Amino acid sequence: MKRIKSLYYWIAVVVFGLIIANCLTIDSVVQPETAAVGEEITITVNATADVGDNARNYRLIFGILVPKNWNIRETATVRYDSDWDGGTKPKFPGSGVMFLDDETLSKGYQKSRGDDGEYTGNTWATDAYTYVGTGVNYGKMEWVVFISEQIHTEVDIIESGTITLTLDVGDGHTGTQLGYFLAQHQSGFEVDMYDTFFPDCMAITGTAPGSTDLCGPEPSVTVSFWPDTYSWNDLITIDFDAKVGGGQPTALVGASEVYLCANAVYTGGTSQACDNSAATKMRDMGNDTWQITIWARGLLDIPGDADISEITFNFKNSDGSIVVTEWEFPKTGEDFELVPNCN
Secondary structure, eight states: OOOOOOOOOSSOBEEOOSSOOSEEEEEEEEOOSEEETTOEEEEEEEEEEEOTTOOSEEOEEEEEEEEGGGOHHHHOEEEEEESOOOTTOTTSOSOEEEEEOOOOOOSGGGSOBOTTSSBOSSOHHHHHHHHTOOTTOOSOEEEEEEEOOOEEOOTTOEEEEEEEEEEEOOSSEEEEOOEEEEEETTTTTOTTSOEEEOOOOEEEESOOTTOEETTSOOOOOSEEEESSSBOTTSEEEEEEETTOSSSSOOTTTTOSOOEEEEEEEETTEEEEEOSSSTTTBOEEEETTEEEEEEEHHHHTTOOTTOOEEEEEEEEEOTTSSOEEOOOSSSOOOOOEEOOOBOO
């Protein structure tokens, strides 16, 4: 039953057997081929459930794979609909709003089950990476899970329905492959008890310069930062790959030492850290890659109550005869810029 199917549609509509059962099948997904940054899109998933002879109360577990920076926990709404009337227990409807799994594991139905049907100790989202994967995306994706209220199943029922999802499209990527899984909380990722669906990649328009295509190979970048989100007050790690420049390696390929040279503009002044000190010396990570972890206020001696308006930096060798500046968009030759990313 567990299948990965690939389809390309205009609207994403999820129709599924709302009566959670022994066998759940996602029949089709309808979603836009193209969406714009900031646009609210509707996705529908079509599915079927075959209850068999297992009558009891269940909850639907519905997961969607999206780029991390879309932040759909704050914007998405999900509901399920079917013709099921509750059978002999009408207090269990066949339609309703699905609520976001807050991943606290405080309720039994929030606890994921693995391929053997036993509790794993993980959230549904965590286990989705293992049992469903992330499609063709090279990274920067997350599973977000929604849970239904209880549904009562009766024997020998085959039911279809729809899950309708609305969400806001985020910036940062020109393309991505969304993914979906449908399970029920009593069986989880047990073999043949859940289903998955990966439509074709969606193109995203209106993205900022330098945005990447998550459906393509992971791009090589001169500079990257982690963690993914940070403020001026956090420890920030800067990675520098000297092999990656404007279509060719940078002039620091083969350097024996590399130093960070940083400049700051803040309320009431400017400062610079550009000496060959232990604080600015980058760690040699091998293969012409270098790394440094900084606390910007401390490195640049910025007063704690001062507002920082700009921090820029470049990389240099030990005697300063080679300096590497911005190679990417736009290719101005100016210093790299450190910009807080709090989303």
